[in-house]
Amino acid sequence: MVLLLRKPFRNSLIYSQNYFVKRLSQYSHEERLFPNLHKKEKQPIKDAIDERTRLGITKILKKDPIDIIKTIEKSGLKGKSSGIPTFLKMLNVRDEMAKGHSSENKRKPSIVVINAAENEPGTFKDRMLMTYEPLKIIEGALIASNAVDSTLCYIYTRKDYYAEMINLQKAVVQSYGSKLLGRDILGTNTKLDILIHPGAGTYITSEESALLRSLEGHFPIAMQMPQPITTKGLFGLPTLMLNLETAASLSSIMKQELSSNEVENNHQTKLFCITGDVNNPGIVEGKLSTRLKELIETHAGGVKNGWDSLVGVYAGGPASGILNKEQCERTTMDYQTLEALGCCLKNGSLIVLNDHNDVVNSLLNFYKFYSKESCHICPVCRPGIEDVEDVLIDLQHGTANFNEIQNILSRFQQPPQEGIVCGFADNFRRPFQTYVNNFQHDLVRRTR
Numbered sequence: 001m002v003l004l005l006r007k008p009f010r011n012s013l014i015y016s017q018n019y020f021v022k023r024l025s026q027y028s029h030e031e032r033l034f035p036n037l038h039k040k041e042k043q044p045i046k047d048a049i050d051e052r053t054r055l056g057i058t059k060i061l062k063k064d065p066i067d068i069i070k071t072i073e074k075s076g077l078k079g080k081s082s083g084i085p086t087f088l089k090m091l092n093v094r095d096e097m098a099k100g101h102s103s104e105n106k107r108k109p110s111i112v113v114i115n116a117a118e119n120e121p122g123t124f125k126d127r128m129l130m131t132y133e134p135l136k137i138i139e140g141a142l143i144a145s146n147a148v149d150s151t152l153c154y155i156y157t158r159k160d161y162y163a164e165m166i167n168l169q170k171a172v173v174q175s176y177g178s179k180l181l182g183r184d185i186l187g188t189n190t191k192l193d194i195l196i197h198p199g200a201g202t203y204i205t206s207e208e209s210a211l212l213r214s215l216e217g218h219f220p221i222a223m224q225m226p227q228p229i230t231t232k233g234l235f236g237l238p239t240l241m242l243n244l245e246t247a248a249s250l251s252s253i254m255k256q257e258l259s260s261n262e263v264e265n266n267h268q269t270k271l272f273c274i275t276g277d278v279n280n281p282g283i284v285e286g287k288l289s290t291r292l293k294e295l296i297e298t299h300a301g302g303v304k305n306g307w308d309s310l311v312g313v314y315a316g317g318p319a320s321g322i323l324n325k326e327q328c329e330r331t332t333m334d335y336q337t338l339e340a341l342g343c344c345l346k347n348g349s350l351i352v353l354n355d356h357n358d359v360v361n362s363l364l365n366f367y368k369f370y371s372k373e374s375c376h377i378c379p380v381c382r383p384g385i386e387d388v389e390d391v392l393i394d395l396q397h398g399t400a401n402f403n404e405i406q407n408i409l410s411r412f413q414q415p416p417q418e419g420i421v422c423g424f425a426d427n428f429r430r431p432f433q434t435y436v437n438n439f440q441h442d443l444v445r446r447t448r
Helices: 002-023 035-039 051-062 065-075 086-099 125-132 134-147 162-177 208-215 244-260 292-299 325-330 335-340 359-373 381-397 402-412 429-438 440-446
Strands: 111-116 152-158 193-199 239-243 269-276 282-287 310-314 322-324 349-354
Touching: 035 125, 035 282, 051 134, 051 244, 065 086, 065 134, 065 244, 086 134, 086 239, 111 125, 111 134, 111 208, 111 244, 125 134, 125 162, 125 244, 125 269, 134 152, 134 162, 134 239, 134 244, 152 162, 152 208, 162 193, 193 208, 208 239, 239 244, 269 292, 282 292, 292 325, 292 349, 310 325, 322 325, 322 429, 349 359, 359 381, 359 429, 359 440, 381 402, 381 429, 381 440, 402 429, 429 440
Parallel strands: 111 152, 111 239, 152 193, 269 349
Antiparallel strands: 269 282, 310 322, 310 349
8 A cells, every 4th residue: 555655645746846845935934944845955964064053952952951841831832743742741751760760769761752654645744854854853853852861762764765764864874973963962961862763664653652662673563551651662761752743843943942032832833735636736834723725725726626626625634534615615724623623633634635536435545545554453443444444335336324324423422442552543433424524415415
Protein backbone atom coordinates (compact mmCIF):
# COMPACT_ATOMS: atom_id res chain seq x y z
CA MET A 1 0.00 0.00 0.00
CA VAL A 2 2.93 2.28 0.66
CA LEU A 3 3.97 2.03 -2.96
CA LEU A 4 0.49 2.99 -4.10
CA LEU A 5 0.60 6.11 -1.95
CA ARG A 6 4.07 7.10 -3.00
CA LYS A 7 3.14 8.41 -6.49
CA PRO A 8 0.50 10.88 -5.29
CA PHE A 9 2.93 12.10 -2.63
CA ARG A 10 5.57 12.63 -5.30
CA ASN A 11 3.09 14.50 -7.52
CA SER A 12 2.14 16.70 -4.59
CA LEU A 13 5.80 17.57 -4.05
CA ILE A 14 6.24 18.46 -7.72
CA TYR A 15 3.28 20.83 -7.54
CA SER A 16 4.67 22.27 -4.34
CA GLN A 17 8.08 22.94 -5.84
CA ASN A 18 6.90 24.41 -9.13
CA TYR A 19 3.87 26.42 -8.12
CA PHE A 20 2.28 26.07 -4.75
CA VAL A 21 4.95 27.09 -2.24
CA LYS A 22 5.55 30.32 -4.18
CA ARG A 23 1.96 31.40 -3.49
CA LEU A 24 2.11 31.33 0.30
CA SER A 25 1.72 35.08 0.68
CA GLN A 26 -0.81 35.08 3.52
CA TYR A 27 1.79 35.75 6.21
CA SER A 28 4.86 37.91 6.45
CA HIS A 29 8.33 36.43 6.80
CA GLU A 30 8.31 37.21 10.53
CA GLU A 31 5.01 35.42 11.16
CA ARG A 32 6.02 32.16 9.51
CA LEU A 33 7.62 29.47 11.61
CA PHE A 34 9.11 27.86 8.48
CA PRO A 35 10.31 30.55 6.05
CA ASN A 36 12.62 28.22 4.10
CA LEU A 37 9.64 26.01 3.32
CA HIS A 38 7.81 29.08 2.02
CA LYS A 39 10.76 30.23 -0.11
CA LYS A 40 11.65 26.70 -1.25
CA GLU A 41 15.25 27.13 -0.13
CA LYS A 42 17.55 24.27 0.76
CA GLN A 43 20.25 25.85 2.88
CA PRO A 44 23.35 23.90 4.01
CA ILE A 45 23.78 23.91 7.77
CA LYS A 46 27.28 25.39 7.54
CA ASP A 47 25.82 28.39 5.68
CA ALA A 48 22.73 28.68 7.89
CA ILE A 49 24.70 28.75 11.13
CA ASP A 50 26.03 32.31 11.11
CA GLU A 51 27.23 34.24 14.15
CA ARG A 52 23.73 35.47 14.94
CA THR A 53 22.34 31.94 14.86
CA ARG A 54 25.12 30.68 17.10
CA LEU A 55 24.52 33.48 19.58
CA GLY A 56 20.77 32.78 19.67
CA ILE A 57 21.24 29.05 20.24
CA THR A 58 23.87 29.72 22.90
CA LYS A 59 21.49 32.01 24.80
CA ILE A 60 18.71 29.43 24.63
CA LEU A 61 20.96 26.61 25.88
CA LYS A 62 22.14 28.74 28.80
CA LYS A 63 18.58 29.34 29.97
CA ASP A 64 17.22 27.38 32.90
CA PRO A 65 15.18 24.39 31.60
CA ILE A 66 12.20 25.50 33.67
CA ASP A 67 12.33 28.91 31.98
CA ILE A 68 12.29 27.18 28.59
CA ILE A 69 9.22 25.19 29.63
CA LYS A 70 7.52 28.37 30.89
CA THR A 71 8.13 30.05 27.53
CA ILE A 72 6.64 27.06 25.73
CA GLU A 73 3.66 27.16 28.09
CA LYS A 74 3.16 30.85 27.40
CA SER A 75 3.27 30.22 23.65
CA GLY A 76 0.42 27.74 23.95
CA LEU A 77 2.22 25.21 21.74
CA LYS A 78 0.33 21.93 21.45
CA GLY A 79 1.02 18.64 19.78
CA LYS A 80 0.14 19.21 16.14
CA SER A 81 -1.82 15.97 15.98
CA SER A 82 -2.89 15.28 19.55
CA GLY A 83 -3.57 18.81 20.74
CA ILE A 84 -1.87 18.04 24.09
CA PRO A 85 0.08 21.03 25.49
CA THR A 86 3.78 20.44 24.89
CA PHE A 87 4.89 21.96 28.19
CA LEU A 88 2.83 19.38 30.13
CA LYS A 89 4.73 16.51 28.50
CA MET A 90 8.02 18.18 29.44
CA LEU A 91 6.97 18.74 33.05
CA ASN A 92 5.81 15.13 33.36
CA VAL A 93 9.19 13.88 32.16
CA ARG A 94 11.04 16.18 34.57
CA ASP A 95 8.82 15.09 37.46
CA GLU A 96 9.62 11.45 36.78
CA MET A 97 13.33 12.16 36.45
CA ALA A 98 13.33 13.96 39.80
CA LYS A 99 12.02 10.86 41.57
CA GLY A 100 15.23 9.00 40.90
CA HIS A 101 15.71 5.30 41.39
CA SER A 102 14.50 3.74 44.57
CA SER A 103 17.86 2.04 45.07
CA GLU A 104 20.08 4.94 44.01
CA ASN A 105 19.99 8.57 44.92
CA LYS A 106 20.31 9.98 41.42
CA ARG A 107 18.08 11.34 38.67
CA LYS A 108 16.83 9.07 35.93
CA PRO A 109 18.14 9.82 32.44
CA SER A 110 15.57 10.76 29.84
CA ILE A 111 15.24 10.34 26.08
CA VAL A 112 13.62 12.56 23.43
CA VAL A 113 11.86 10.88 20.48
CA ILE A 114 10.71 12.93 17.49
CA ASN A 115 8.00 11.19 15.50
CA ALA A 116 8.37 11.74 11.76
CA ALA A 117 6.76 8.43 10.75
CA GLU A 118 3.98 10.26 8.87
CA ASN A 119 2.00 7.23 7.76
CA GLU A 120 -1.46 8.79 7.43
CA PRO A 121 -2.63 8.94 3.78
CA GLY A 122 -2.48 12.42 2.30
CA THR A 123 0.21 13.72 4.66
CA PHE A 124 3.68 14.90 3.62
CA LYS A 125 4.52 17.89 5.86
CA ASP A 126 7.32 16.04 7.69
CA ARG A 127 8.83 15.17 4.35
CA MET A 128 8.90 18.84 3.37
CA LEU A 129 10.33 19.88 6.74
CA MET A 130 13.17 17.39 6.41
CA THR A 131 13.85 18.81 2.94
CA TYR A 132 13.72 22.54 3.65
CA GLU A 133 13.99 23.02 7.43
CA PRO A 134 16.58 20.56 8.80
CA LEU A 135 18.17 23.24 11.00
CA LYS A 136 14.80 23.98 12.64
CA ILE A 137 14.47 20.26 13.41
CA ILE A 138 17.94 20.08 14.95
CA GLU A 139 17.40 23.27 16.96
CA GLY A 140 14.04 21.91 18.13
CA ALA A 141 15.72 18.69 19.24
CA LEU A 142 18.29 20.75 21.16
CA ILE A 143 15.64 22.83 22.91
CA ALA A 144 13.41 19.85 23.77
CA SER A 145 16.39 17.85 25.06
CA ASN A 146 17.64 20.78 27.12
CA ALA A 147 14.17 21.24 28.64
CA VAL A 148 14.18 17.66 29.99
CA ASP A 149 17.96 17.32 30.56
CA SER A 150 18.33 14.65 27.89
CA THR A 151 21.53 13.89 26.00
CA LEU A 152 20.01 11.59 23.37
CA CYS A 153 17.36 12.25 20.73
CA TYR A 154 15.94 9.78 18.22
CA ILE A 155 14.25 11.00 15.04
CA TYR A 156 12.02 8.19 13.81
CA THR A 157 11.01 8.44 10.15
CA ARG A 158 9.92 6.10 7.38
CA LYS A 159 12.34 4.34 5.06
CA ASP A 160 10.39 5.57 2.02
CA TYR A 161 11.68 9.09 2.75
CA TYR A 162 15.16 8.07 1.66
CA ALA A 163 16.25 11.32 -0.01
CA GLU A 164 14.79 13.43 2.79
CA MET A 165 16.41 11.23 5.42
CA ILE A 166 19.80 11.59 3.71
CA ASN A 167 19.30 15.36 3.62
CA LEU A 168 18.57 15.43 7.35
CA GLN A 169 21.49 13.11 8.09
CA LYS A 170 23.84 15.44 6.21
CA ALA A 171 22.52 18.32 8.31
CA VAL A 172 23.18 16.32 11.49
CA VAL A 173 26.75 15.54 10.38
CA GLN A 174 27.36 19.21 9.53
CA SER A 175 25.94 20.18 12.92
CA TYR A 176 28.51 18.01 14.66
CA GLY A 177 31.22 19.74 12.62
CA SER A 178 29.82 23.15 13.56
CA LYS A 179 29.78 22.25 17.28
CA LEU A 180 25.97 22.37 17.28
CA LEU A 181 25.79 18.72 18.34
CA GLY A 182 28.05 16.47 20.37
CA ARG A 183 29.84 17.45 23.58
CA ASP A 184 30.12 20.95 25.00
CA ILE A 185 27.80 22.47 22.37
CA LEU A 186 28.89 26.05 21.59
CA GLY A 187 30.78 26.15 24.90
CA THR A 188 27.62 25.72 27.00
CA ASN A 189 28.55 22.37 28.58
CA THR A 190 25.50 20.90 26.85
CA LYS A 191 25.65 17.49 25.22
CA LEU A 192 23.31 15.98 22.63
CA ASP A 193 23.52 13.15 20.13
CA ILE A 194 20.87 12.75 17.42
CA LEU A 195 20.18 9.36 15.85
CA ILE A 196 17.93 9.05 12.78
CA HIS A 197 16.06 5.75 12.69
CA PRO A 198 14.28 4.61 9.50
CA GLY A 199 11.16 2.61 10.26
CA ALA A 200 9.52 -0.01 8.07
CA GLY A 201 6.80 2.38 6.94
CA THR A 202 3.91 0.51 8.54
CA TYR A 203 0.88 2.60 9.48
CA ILE A 204 0.78 1.42 13.08
CA THR A 205 4.20 2.94 13.88
CA SER A 206 2.50 6.32 14.07
CA GLU A 207 1.11 5.05 17.39
CA GLU A 208 3.57 5.79 20.16
CA SER A 209 3.83 2.34 21.76
CA ALA A 210 4.37 0.66 18.35
CA LEU A 211 6.96 3.30 17.46
CA LEU A 212 8.86 2.68 20.71
CA ARG A 213 8.81 -1.09 20.12
CA SER A 214 10.23 -0.51 16.65
CA LEU A 215 13.02 1.64 18.08
CA GLU A 216 13.81 -1.07 20.62
CA GLY A 217 14.16 -3.64 17.81
CA HIS A 218 10.84 -5.43 18.31
CA PHE A 219 8.07 -6.05 15.81
CA PRO A 220 6.01 -2.83 15.69
CA ILE A 221 2.63 -3.55 17.22
CA ALA A 222 0.62 -1.37 19.57
CA MET A 223 0.84 -2.41 23.20
CA GLN A 224 -0.97 -1.44 26.36
CA MET A 225 1.48 0.72 28.25
CA PRO A 226 1.39 0.01 32.01
CA GLN A 227 2.53 3.60 32.58
CA PRO A 228 2.64 6.78 30.45
CA ILE A 229 5.73 6.99 28.26
CA THR A 230 6.74 10.14 30.15
CA THR A 231 7.18 7.78 33.11
CA LYS A 232 8.40 4.61 31.41
CA GLY A 233 8.97 4.85 27.68
CA LEU A 234 11.87 3.96 25.42
CA PHE A 235 14.15 1.38 27.09
CA GLY A 236 12.12 1.89 30.26
CA LEU A 237 13.24 5.52 30.64
CA PRO A 238 11.16 8.70 30.88
CA THR A 239 10.52 9.70 27.27
CA LEU A 240 9.43 12.96 25.68
CA MET A 241 7.79 12.22 22.32
CA LEU A 242 7.04 15.09 19.97
CA ASN A 243 5.64 15.29 16.47
CA LEU A 244 8.24 16.59 14.00
CA GLU A 245 6.27 19.77 13.28
CA THR A 246 5.91 20.46 17.00
CA ALA A 247 9.65 19.97 17.60
CA ALA A 248 10.59 22.17 14.63
CA SER A 249 8.31 24.93 15.96
CA LEU A 250 10.30 25.25 19.21
CA SER A 251 13.18 27.13 17.57
CA SER A 252 11.04 30.02 16.30
CA ILE A 253 9.17 30.28 19.60
CA MET A 254 12.35 30.54 21.68
CA LYS A 255 14.03 32.97 19.27
CA GLN A 256 10.97 35.19 19.27
CA GLU A 257 11.08 35.21 23.06
CA LEU A 258 14.73 36.30 22.95
CA SER A 259 14.04 39.13 20.50
CA SER A 260 10.76 40.57 21.81
CA ASN A 261 9.69 38.65 24.90
CA GLU A 262 6.29 38.19 23.22
CA VAL A 263 5.35 34.60 22.48
CA GLU A 264 1.59 34.68 23.08
CA ASN A 265 -0.27 32.56 20.50
CA ASN A 266 2.98 31.79 18.66
CA HIS A 267 1.60 28.27 18.21
CA GLN A 268 -1.28 29.52 16.11
CA THR A 269 0.18 28.53 12.75
CA LYS A 270 0.07 25.03 11.35
CA LEU A 271 1.15 23.24 8.20
CA PHE A 272 -1.82 22.10 6.12
CA CYS A 273 -1.36 19.51 3.37
CA ILE A 274 -4.02 19.86 0.67
CA THR A 275 -4.51 17.03 -1.81
CA GLY A 276 -7.26 15.35 -3.81
CA ASP A 277 -9.50 17.13 -6.30
CA VAL A 278 -7.87 20.56 -6.19
CA ASN A 279 -6.07 22.35 -8.99
CA ASN A 280 -2.78 22.83 -7.15
CA PRO A 281 -2.21 20.33 -4.31
CA GLY A 282 0.58 21.14 -1.89
CA ILE A 283 1.36 22.52 1.55
CA VAL A 284 0.59 25.83 3.22
CA GLU A 285 1.49 27.33 6.59
CA GLY A 286 -1.70 28.90 7.84
CA LYS A 287 -3.15 30.16 11.06
CA LEU A 288 -5.43 28.00 13.11
CA SER A 289 -9.03 29.14 12.68
CA THR A 290 -8.42 29.90 9.00
CA ARG A 291 -11.55 29.05 7.03
CA LEU A 292 -11.34 25.69 5.30
CA LYS A 293 -12.80 27.19 2.13
CA GLU A 294 -10.09 29.86 2.10
CA LEU A 295 -7.33 27.27 2.32
CA ILE A 296 -8.75 25.41 -0.69
CA GLU A 297 -9.80 28.37 -2.83
CA THR A 298 -6.89 30.74 -2.12
CA HIS A 299 -3.97 28.40 -1.57
CA ALA A 300 -4.80 25.26 -3.55
CA GLY A 301 -6.16 26.87 -6.69
CA GLY A 302 -9.74 25.88 -5.86
CA VAL A 303 -11.69 22.67 -6.35
CA LYS A 304 -11.39 21.03 -9.76
CA ASN A 305 -14.46 22.04 -11.83
CA GLY A 306 -15.29 24.76 -9.32
CA TRP A 307 -16.51 24.99 -5.73
CA ASP A 308 -20.01 23.89 -6.75
CA SER A 309 -18.61 20.47 -7.65
CA LEU A 310 -17.32 19.92 -4.09
CA VAL A 311 -18.75 16.85 -2.35
CA GLY A 312 -16.76 16.58 0.87
CA VAL A 313 -13.41 17.08 2.61
CA TYR A 314 -11.47 14.89 5.03
CA ALA A 315 -10.36 17.71 7.31
CA GLY A 316 -7.27 16.14 8.89
CA GLY A 317 -6.62 12.92 7.01
CA PRO A 318 -9.08 10.02 6.58
CA ALA A 319 -9.18 9.15 10.29
CA SER A 320 -10.30 12.69 11.14
CA GLY A 321 -13.75 12.25 9.58
CA ILE A 322 -15.40 13.81 6.54
CA LEU A 323 -17.31 17.10 6.20
CA ASN A 324 -20.05 17.78 3.66
CA LYS A 325 -20.09 20.80 1.34
CA GLU A 326 -22.31 22.96 3.57
CA GLN A 327 -20.03 22.37 6.55
CA CYS A 328 -16.96 23.20 4.46
CA GLU A 329 -18.50 26.58 3.62
CA ARG A 330 -18.40 27.76 7.24
CA THR A 331 -15.85 25.54 9.01
CA THR A 332 -12.64 26.98 10.45
CA MET A 333 -9.57 24.81 10.89
CA ASP A 334 -9.18 24.57 14.65
CA TYR A 335 -9.59 21.86 17.28
CA GLN A 336 -12.83 23.06 18.87
CA THR A 337 -14.79 23.77 15.67
CA LEU A 338 -13.97 20.42 14.07
CA GLU A 339 -14.67 18.48 17.26
CA ALA A 340 -18.12 20.09 17.42
CA LEU A 341 -18.78 18.61 13.97
CA GLY A 342 -17.66 15.13 15.01
CA CYS A 343 -14.28 15.47 13.27
CA CYS A 344 -10.81 16.36 14.52
CA LEU A 345 -7.86 18.38 13.23
CA LYS A 346 -5.21 15.67 13.70
CA ASN A 347 -2.35 16.35 11.24
CA GLY A 348 -4.25 18.96 9.22
CA SER A 349 -4.19 17.05 5.93
CA LEU A 350 -7.14 18.06 3.76
CA ILE A 351 -8.27 15.49 1.20
CA VAL A 352 -10.79 17.11 -1.16
CA LEU A 353 -13.45 15.17 -3.09
CA ASN A 354 -15.44 16.61 -5.99
CA ASP A 355 -18.43 15.11 -7.78
CA HIS A 356 -16.18 12.89 -9.91
CA ASN A 357 -15.45 10.89 -6.78
CA ASP A 358 -17.84 8.81 -4.73
CA VAL A 359 -17.76 9.33 -0.97
CA VAL A 360 -18.54 5.70 -0.18
CA ASN A 361 -15.83 4.48 -2.57
CA SER A 362 -13.27 6.72 -0.87
CA LEU A 363 -14.35 5.47 2.56
CA LEU A 364 -14.07 1.86 1.44
CA ASN A 365 -10.57 2.44 0.05
CA PHE A 366 -9.43 3.95 3.33
CA TYR A 367 -11.00 1.20 5.43
CA LYS A 368 -9.27 -1.42 3.27
CA PHE A 369 -6.04 0.44 3.98
CA TYR A 370 -6.75 0.43 7.73
CA SER A 371 -7.69 -3.24 7.61
CA LYS A 372 -4.34 -4.07 6.06
CA GLU A 373 -2.21 -1.73 8.16
CA SER A 374 -3.73 -2.00 11.65
CA CYS A 375 -2.37 -4.62 14.05
CA HIS A 376 -5.76 -6.39 14.59
CA ILE A 377 -5.04 -6.98 18.26
CA CYS A 378 -7.90 -5.07 19.88
CA PRO A 379 -11.30 -6.74 20.21
CA VAL A 380 -12.82 -3.52 18.85
CA CYS A 381 -10.68 -3.08 15.74
CA ARG A 382 -10.57 -6.71 14.68
CA PRO A 383 -14.27 -7.21 13.95
CA GLY A 384 -15.15 -3.52 13.75
CA ILE A 385 -13.20 -2.62 10.63
CA GLU A 386 -14.44 -5.75 8.82
CA ASP A 387 -18.05 -4.97 9.71
CA VAL A 388 -17.74 -1.40 8.41
CA GLU A 389 -16.15 -2.70 5.21
CA ASP A 390 -19.08 -5.08 4.65
CA VAL A 391 -21.61 -2.29 5.14
CA LEU A 392 -19.71 0.03 2.80
CA ILE A 393 -19.72 -2.64 0.09
CA ASP A 394 -23.49 -2.94 0.52
CA LEU A 395 -23.77 0.86 0.34
CA GLN A 396 -21.82 0.76 -2.92
CA HIS A 397 -24.40 -1.61 -4.40
CA GLY A 398 -27.36 0.22 -2.87
CA THR A 399 -28.36 -2.83 -0.83
CA ALA A 400 -27.33 -1.75 2.67
CA ASN A 401 -29.64 -2.60 5.54
CA PHE A 402 -30.34 0.36 7.81
CA ASN A 403 -30.60 -1.96 10.82
CA GLU A 404 -27.02 -3.14 10.25
CA ILE A 405 -25.85 0.46 10.18
CA GLN A 406 -27.74 1.21 13.37
CA ASN A 407 -26.18 -1.85 14.99
CA ILE A 408 -22.66 -0.66 14.13
CA LEU A 409 -23.39 2.85 15.40
CA SER A 410 -24.82 1.52 18.66
CA ARG A 411 -21.65 -0.52 19.17
CA PHE A 412 -19.63 2.65 18.59
CA GLN A 413 -21.51 4.28 21.47
CA GLN A 414 -20.73 1.52 23.95
CA PRO A 415 -18.10 2.16 26.67
CA PRO A 416 -14.54 1.18 25.72
CA GLN A 417 -13.85 -2.50 26.14
CA GLU A 418 -10.97 -3.98 28.05
CA GLY A 419 -8.03 -4.88 25.89
CA ILE A 420 -7.93 -1.69 23.82
CA VAL A 421 -4.26 -0.84 23.42
CA CYS A 422 -4.20 2.37 21.38
CA GLY A 423 -6.25 5.32 20.18
CA PHE A 424 -6.92 3.82 16.75
CA ALA A 425 -9.84 1.92 18.27
CA ASP A 426 -11.59 5.28 18.46
CA ASN A 427 -10.12 6.77 15.28
CA PHE A 428 -11.34 4.07 12.91
CA ARG A 429 -14.96 4.81 13.87
CA ARG A 430 -14.86 8.47 12.98
CA PRO A 431 -14.87 8.33 9.13
CA PHE A 432 -17.94 6.08 9.01
CA GLN A 433 -19.72 7.89 11.81
CA THR A 434 -19.24 11.31 10.21
CA TYR A 435 -20.45 9.93 6.88
CA VAL A 436 -23.67 8.73 8.53
CA ASN A 437 -24.14 12.06 10.33
CA ASN A 438 -23.10 14.43 7.54
CA PHE A 439 -24.29 12.64 4.39
CA GLN A 440 -27.74 11.46 5.41
CA HIS A 441 -29.29 12.11 2.00
CA ASP A 442 -26.67 9.90 0.34
CA LEU A 443 -27.10 7.28 3.07
CA VAL A 444 -30.87 7.07 2.62
CA ARG A 445 -30.46 6.76 -1.14
CA ARG A 446 -28.21 3.71 -0.72
CA THR A 447 -30.18 1.83 1.96
CA ARG A 448 -33.27 -0.32 1.80
